[in-house]
Amino acid sequence: MSIVMANDLCKHYGSSENPVKALSHAQFSMAKGERVALVGRSGSGKTTMLNLLAGLDRPTSGVLRVAGKDLPTLSSRALAQYRCRDIGVVFQSFQLLPNRSALANVEVPLMLQGMDATTRRQRALAALDRVGLSERAAHQPAQMSGGEQQRVAVARAVVHRPSVILADEPTGNLDSQSAEAVMALILEVVKEVSAALLLITHDHALARVAATRLVTMSDGCVKPAQRYHVT
Amino acid sequence: MSFRDIAAMAWHNLWSRKLRTFLNVLGVVMACVVLTMMLAGTRGVEESIHRLIEGSDDVRRFGIYRSYKPNTEVPEEALRVEEGTDPERRKRLQEHLRDVWLRTHSQRTQLTEVELKALAELPHMEELRPDGRLSGTLVAGNAKTNASIRIAPLNRAARARLVVGDYLEKGDDEGVLLGEYAAFRLGYTSDEDLRRLIGTEVSVSISLRNARISPLIAMLGIQPLTEASLARFRNAVDASKLQAVERAFLDAVMAKAITTSTNQPKTLTVTMTVRGIVREAKEEDSISIFNLIRDPSGADIFMTNARATELEMQQEGFTSFYAAIGMVDDVRHLGTLVDEVAALGFRTRSSRATVDKVDTELGKVRLALGGLSLLILCVSALGISNTMVVSVLERVREFGVLKALGAQDGSVLVLMLLEGAFTGLVGALVGIATSLGVSHFTSALAQQYISDRLRHDFDASVFRFAPADLLLVITIAVGVCTVAAILPAWRAARLDPIAAMRG
Ligand SMILES: Nc1ncnc2c1ncn2[C@@H]1O[C@H](COP(=O)(O)OP(=O)(O)O)[C@@H](O)[C@H]1O
Ligand SMILES: [Mg+2]
Secondary structure, eight states, rough: OEEEEEEEEEEEESSSOOOOOEEEEEEEEEEOOOOOOOOEEETSSSSHHHHHHHHSOOSSEEEETTTTTEEGGGGGHHHHHHHHHHHEEETTOOOOTTTTOOOHHHHHHHHHTTOOOOHHHHHHHHHHHHTGGGGGGGGGGGGGGGHHHHHHHHHHHHHTSSSSSESSSEEEEEOOOOOOOOHHHHHHHHTTTTTTTEESSSSSHHHHHOOOOEEEEEEEOOOOEEEEEOO | HHHHHHHHHHHHHHSSHHHHHHHHHHHHHHHHHHHHHHHHHHHHHHHHHHHHHTTTTHHHEEEEEEEETTTOOGGGGGGGOTSSOOOOHHHHHHHHHHHHOOOSSOOOOOOOHHOOOOHHHSEEEEEEEEEEOOOEEETTTTEEEEEEEEEOSSHHHHHHHHEOOOOOOOTTTEEEEEHHHHHHHTTOOHHHHHHHHHEEEEEEETTTGGGOOOOOHHHHTTOOOHHHHHHHHHHHHHHHOOOHHHOOOOHHHHOOOOOOOOOOOOEEEEEEEEEEEOOOEEEEEEEETTSSSSSOOSEEEOOHHHHHHHHTTTTSSSOOOEEEEEEEEEEEGGGHHHHHHHTTTEEOOTTHHHHHHHHHHHHHHHHHHHHHHHHHHHHHHHHHHHHHHHHHHEEEEEEHEEEEEEEHHHHHHHHHHHHHHHHHHHHHHHHHHHHHHHHHHHHHEEEHHHHHHHHHHOOOOOOOOOHHHHHHHHHHHHHHHHHHHHHHHHHHOOOOHHHHHOO
């Protein structure tokens, strides 16, 4: 059983007479625990694909099932619930809440699920500890380096143990040293929670290290799969 | 996301943006201070005035008079007004003519014992005192003087006129108060004399025959007609071809010409004990906003209501009680009691209209001030709404992240509404606390000013903070600020997370 299954997926932007076809009839699937790297030129539709998978946007047409949920048919309420239970997302630009401590940021998905304060605090602390930032729990994003902020974001993406983790160029805003560390961390924690990983990147070397499978996109279409060695 | 978490987040958001929050709260505080002070001020003044009203016997007292028989037929020729005049004026003139006819044709009759009893037994009637003057002779030792007799009023103003001894208490039917001037006529002038008079027995004699002669007849010094000759005279007038005006004149004269009793003059003498000496009322004794019913103060002998009524009843029916003074137990029941007295067929004269007027005037002031402060609150709400829109625009990214991570639209909406509500709540609480502080200082000042103007003791703090008013201020502030947050909240809730996160 695949954890992600996209069939004939289309996403058009703009007017219906003159649409921008960001995704056209894309075919894509991921098995449970599989790690897939999505590569392609800028504007090829990678982020669009990720937004649809993350339940942040709805496809124009097509079938999209993630973690047993038929996303196009979900109400916006159910879609919000899906976002805080079934998936974890690491964004390129961290997207932490300013004015909130690292700990509070990691707590957010658990809080949105309605978990009680003490339990979620413990779990958030454990997650922060896992990314090596338990000392910085009380610090606000502005007091941390980019690499540290992205590690907080990684902790936030896995703290609720989602079955799919989506990462959109997670190292794109980092220097090479931090990038390496963050990437290694993502791989470790993804394995630990045995989630599937979709990693968007244009670094082929990185893709080769991180993923078991490489998928290329161009002009809104997914090219035939290219299988790597299994690690 | 639980409500608790949303509330905690809203609180945190306000706390982490201190300057913005401070300015918003300041606006609410100022509006709430104005609102609270206005409410407390009007309530304070209202309470003081009510205390003034309730503490005043004048307001509780009202006059009771016999009204003309309501279904008396007035002959048409008495109401004749030439056709062709303005119909409104014609109506007014006819009403006037009707009034004149009734006044001249109805005999002024005294209140009966049954009526007085019925009036006295009405609910909330604290005291019912027939209003009339008996006259008789007062004898103390060897001294003797003609004396007028009244019922001792029980109000404070009357008590204040006591010079020596004790005031007459209710139920002390054996006791009397003597007027200072009556005592002087009896030969008691100095303080020592007057003190000597206290506790001594005096005798009061009433000549019953005199009481049956109307003051008019007595004044003219003519012999009044007997019942029989008065009846003959009436018949003769009825049979005559007199014009309406002439008939009216004779009717008026006859109404005054009350017959004398055919009995021999009889003297009733009672022995009573002097309790105290009272002086005449001076101008300032009756200073009151509400002295519509001036208590008759001048008399030589004052006795209890029960005793005076008893003396009256020794005669053939009441002779001098044309009116009565009622006293309601509580000003709040004045209207009801006056209505009931009127329902028994009496005319009344009370300060009810004044009391009502004061109430409506206070209501108007309250409404005007309340409206004004609400306006101020609305202006500050507009300011809050404005800064909250800015605050949402500033935090678009933050809301985007929250929504991307799975926050429901409703949670974001509630979050922003709560930020508004908290602003209102904190503003109201600080505003109320400020008001309490300010009133503490101004109260003394304002009190001084008012008591200077009223020239009598005004023992009341100007501001009265009623829990209901404070609750109202909090409710209004929270309500207005929440409403101010609706638009920004709606905006925040409807944000598209992708676009919002892009910034
Ligand atoms: N909100 C949008 N409105 C209009 N066009 C969009 C929008 N988002 C993406 N696109 C277009 O869709 C195409 C795919 O974009 P994207 O998925 O962001 O590509 P990638 O992430 O691979 O660089 C691009 O041509 C882009 O201009
Ligand atoms: Mg992209």
